[in-house]
Amino acid sequence: MSDSDPVRILLSKLNACSDTIAEAYYQNRIHKTDGNARSIEALRQLRIMSPDIRDAFQLRSNLRQFLNTTLNTNRLFSIGADIGGYFSRLALLVDEHSVAFQQGRDDDCQRYEDETREVISDIADAIEDELIVLSMQVSTRFAAVSTVEEKIRQNRYYYGRTNKLVTLLESFHFSDIDEQLAGHEDLALSFRSLLADRIPAFRESLLSILQTLDQYLFEYREIKERTRRVRAVALHLARNPDWEPKAWDEAAQPAGWLQCASPLALECHPQIDDPQAEDFLAELARTIPASANTRTRSVRPPGRIDLTAGNVVIAPPELPIRRAVRLYFKQARASATGVSARRWWAENPSVVGDTKEHMWLLRVLAEHDNKGKAGMWSLKLDFHRHPHFDGNILIRDVIVLKRLG
Numbered sequence: 001m002s003d004s005d006p007v008r009i010l011l012s013k014l015n016a017c018s019d020t021i022a023e024a025y026y027q028n029r030i031h032k033t034d035g036n037a038r039s040i041e042a043l044r045q046l047r048i049m050s051p052d053i054r055d056a057f058q059l060r061s062n063l064r065q066f067l068n069t070t071l072n073t074n075r076l077f078s079i080g081a082d083i084g085g086y087f088s089r090l091a092l093l094v095d096e097h098s099v100a101f102q103q104g105r106d107d108d109c110q111r112y113e114d115e116t117r118e119v120i121s122d123i124a125d126a127i128e129d130e131l132i133v134l135s136m137q138v139s140t141r142f143a144a145v146s147t148v149e150e151k152i153r154q155n156r157y158y159y160g161r162t163n164k165l166v167t168l169l170e171s172f173h174f175s176d177i178d179e180q181l182a183g184h185e186d187l188a189l190s191f192r193s194l195l196a197d198r199i200p201a202f203r204e205s206l207l208s209i210l211q212t213l214d215q216y217l218f219e220y221r222e223i224k225e226r227t228r229r230v231r232a233v234a235l236h237l238a239r240n241p242d243w244e245p246k247a248w249d250e251a252a253q254p255a256g257w258l259q260c261a262s263p264l265a266l267e268c269h270p271q272i273d274d275p276q277a278e279d280f281l282a283e284l285a286r287t288i289p290a291s292a293n294t295r296t297r298s299v300r301p302p303g304r305i306d307l308t309a310g311n312v313v314i315a316p317p318e319l320p321i322r323r324a325v326r327l328y329f330k331q332a333r334a335s336a337t338g339v340s341a342r343r344w345w346a347e348n349p350s351v352v353g354d355t356k357e358h359m360w361l362l363r364v365l366a367e368h369d370n371k372g373k374a375g376m377w378s379l380k381l382d383f384h385r386h387p388h389f390d391g392n393i394l395i396r397d398v399i400v401l402k403r404l405g
Contacts, residue, residue, distance in 0.1 A: 010046070017043055021059065024049065025067055027316060028114045029056040050125065052117075053189045061122040062129075083130070083165065086123045087172055093119060094180050097187075102359070104366025106322050117190050124194050127165070127202050134162055134209050141216065148227065152220050159213045166206045169199055183354055320353045324360075325367050327351060329400060333377045338401030364398050378403045 014021065020039040024030040029052050032040055040057055043049040052058045059067075097112035142154040178196060181188040237243065248254050270277045327348075332339040345352055345360045352360060368379050382397040 013042060013046065014048075021048070021063075024057065024059050025064065028117060029058045031056050050121065052121070053186065053193055058117075058121055061118075061125040064118065064122075083123065083126050084168055086119055086126060087168065090116065090119045090123065091175070091177065094177055097184075098180060101184075101321075102362050102366070104363055104370055106319065110319065113184070113187060116187055120190050120195050124198060127169075130165065131202065131205055131209075134158060134206075138209055138212050138216075148220055148224050152217065152224075155213055155217050155220065159210065159217070162206050162209050162213065166203060166210065169203050169206070173199055173203075183356060183359065185354055320351070321355055321363060324348070324351045324353075324355070325363055328364070329367065329377060332400035333402055336402050338380065338399040341398040341400065361395065361398055364400070365395075368400070376403050377401065 017039040093116045100108040380399040383393040386392040
């Protein structure tokens with residue numbers, strides 16, 4: 001087998017970029033640096049890597065699913081090509097992430113964030129791949145089949161497939177997932193930039209395909225009706241071999257059906273493969289006048305990508321909410337009088353970020369429930385009893401202070 005075999009060339013390129021692929025798979029994303037810029041650009045040209053948020057990149061869903069299947073990881077889930085399954089899994093992951101965030105389960109929260117970003121990217125890639133397939137089928141007018149009946153069946157199948165996808169996008173457009181992710185900056189940005197902002201463009205492309213399929217179905221029905229009439233004439237000629245058409249052009253009063261019939265438009269073209277038509281085509285070419293606006297198009301020589309550069313392993317940054325909780329309890333453990341959670345939240349907006357005040361109090365209580373026995377602090381509640389529901393309290397503030405003894 002020659003060295004120009006495309007399979008060998010592709011595998012050699014993937015081997016040269018193996019460090020970049022591995023880092024993007026395990027870290028769920030990779031940031032572009034001077035060391036891995038060439039590898040990322042090469043993988044983007046091979047349609048193996050797609051853009052993410054904040055100058056980062058991620059593996060496309062097809063390669064990620066292949067690695068999950070081959071390595072038999074826990075991240076493998078059986079959704080297949082059902083895009084509706086991706087949307088259902090996205091809604092489930094968003095709900096699980098909210099519960100884990102309120103209960104202070106940081107490890108589960110981080111895992112749900114990674115899986116949510118993967119599903120968002122999978123949905124966008126699946127819709128984009130579906131558009132490529134539909135556009136190819138529509139542009140070729142279902143060239144894989146030859147008869148009109150088969151083309152009509154293909155047309156109806158892809159029409160239903162496209163219509164279901166349009167309905168799914170319209171229903172998802174009115175969901176509240178964007179509001180559920182409003183308190184998490186990275187997830188909200190991934191959802192908006194990778195999926196939500198692209199849904200209108202996806203929907204317009206699908207509606208354009210539906211319109212084309214409608215037009216095709218109308219044309220196929222006309223062709224089928226014309227074919228039926230031609231077959232009827234052929235059957236009549238086969239049964240009546242001596243039949244000859246009348247000279248209707250010489251009749252003073254043509255029949256009524258003849259006046260309603262539309263004439264056939266005939267077009268003649270020379271056979272360019274016939275050697276006898278060479279002189280005629282040469283004479284026809286000489287009669288074409290030269291155009292003054294004809295310009296030659298310059299072709300830039302192909303470039304070459306150097307794939308020998310190394311990669312830099314980037315550790316994921318600490319979550320803002322986890323860092324805020326750690327700093328707050330560190331300051332509270334050193335205070336004998338205690339530190340108010342609401343006051344600390346108001347005095348440190350740069351640390352807590354977009355976290356709401358009530359969510360901050362829930363995280364402080366969850367941290368105390370999880371690590372209160374092992375931590376060197378005690379907790380006091382500023383509360384009052386509910387006026388109507390006996391046994392319930394309304395918490396106004398949480399005070400954490402150094403444990404005595």
